[in-house]
Amino acid sequence: MKPLKGKIALVAGATRGAGRGIAIELGAAGATVYVTGRTTREQRSEYNRPETIEETAELVNRAGGRGIAVQVDHLDANQVQNLIARIEKEQERLDILVNDVWGGEYLTQWNVPVWEHSLDRGFRLLRLAIDTHIITSHYALPLLTRNKNGLVVEITDGTAEYNDKNYRLSLFYDLAKNSVIRMAKSLAHELSPYECTAVALTPGWMRSEIMLEHFGVQEENWRDATVKEPHFIISESPRYVGRAVAALAGDREVARWNGHSVSSGQLAQAYGFYDLDGSQPDSWRYMVEVQDAGKPANASGYR
Incomplete structure (x- = not known):
């Protein structure tokens, strides 16, 4: 089954993490993925990490799609404009835009008040997390809106409901992730007349390359990390959020999610997909009911 065969996708920020997982799953569904x-x-x-866009494109190919790697700094408007011009020339359409550019893992100073946080690092984080999404949408959406049923997915951290009630451990991080959620809501309004859809999507506690490295484990033995952090038991692979995007992209009634803030776990229950290990992690419900509630780590009933 290749429900996205013939569809053209752009995953902005697909070198690693969620972007890579999303690109692979769009490829597995048959899409051509830039x-x-x-x-x-x-x-x-x-x-200064080893993951590359060429590796991601090769993984897309192995999954059954067509991966096309293009080096782009999404803060450079000219580079983004040239990227969209290339997609237009080569494909004549764009059906799916995933704004996943982040770049803040090594910039955030956790639990540091704004008056002690580096301004240079904080403002660099905001530019990478917010400006990149706006620049990419500015140039990509004229192409995407030429056809009905186009989809824009804004990747963030946390749902609107969760973030409204919780401080995300850094003013800059909090602002960045909530801005992306609000961006999806604004885009939903602007895209509606073109019968296109915008959604804010968050993974749960995702086992990115950087997170696995932090705990000194690999994907194959990720459960060993629960010795250091028991709540890591609720974690999910990057392919899980990828399957969430693929499910949205293949839904003829995706407009029902327009402007919504959703999680991978929420969409797994709505569409019936599973993570690589056959589970359905529901991280955000777990965080509220178990982790934030101070209960011992126990994922029973949450995956």
């Missing part, structure tokens, strides 16, 4: 980022096999970004 994967962008700054790190290639010849050049690394400020992250």
Whole structure:
């Protein structure tokens, strides 16, 4: 089954993490996926990490789609404009835009008040997390809105409901993630006349390359990390949020989610998909009812 065969997707920020998982799952559903980022096999970004956009494109191909790697700094308007011009020339359409650019893992100073937080790091975080999404939407949406049923997915951290009630451990991080949620709501309004949809989507506690490295584990033995952090038992692979995006993209009634803030776990229950291990982690409900409530780690009934 290739429900997205013939569909053209752009995953902005697909070098690693959620972006890579989303690109792979869109490919598995048959889409042609443009994967962008700054790190290639010849050049690394400020992250100085080994993951590359070429690797992501190859994983898309192995999954059954077509991956096209394009090096793009999404803060550079000219580069983004050239990217969209290339997609228009090569495909003549754009059906799915995933704004996943983040770039703040090494910039956030957790539990540090704003008067002690580095302004340079804080403002760099905001530019990477917010400006990139706006620039990309500015150039991509004229192409996406040429056809009905286009989909924009804004990847964030936390649902609107959860974030409204909780401080996200840094003014800059809190502002960045809530801004993306609000961005999806605004885009939903602007896209409605074109019969296109915008959704804010959050993974749960995601086992990104950086997170696995932090705990000194691999995907194959991720449960060993629960020795250091018992609540990691609720974690999910990047492919889980990828399956959430693929489910949205294949839904002919996706407009029902227009402007909504949703999680991978919520969409798993709505669409009936599972993570790689056959589970359905519901991280945000777990965080409220178990982790934030101070209860011992126990994922029974939550995955």
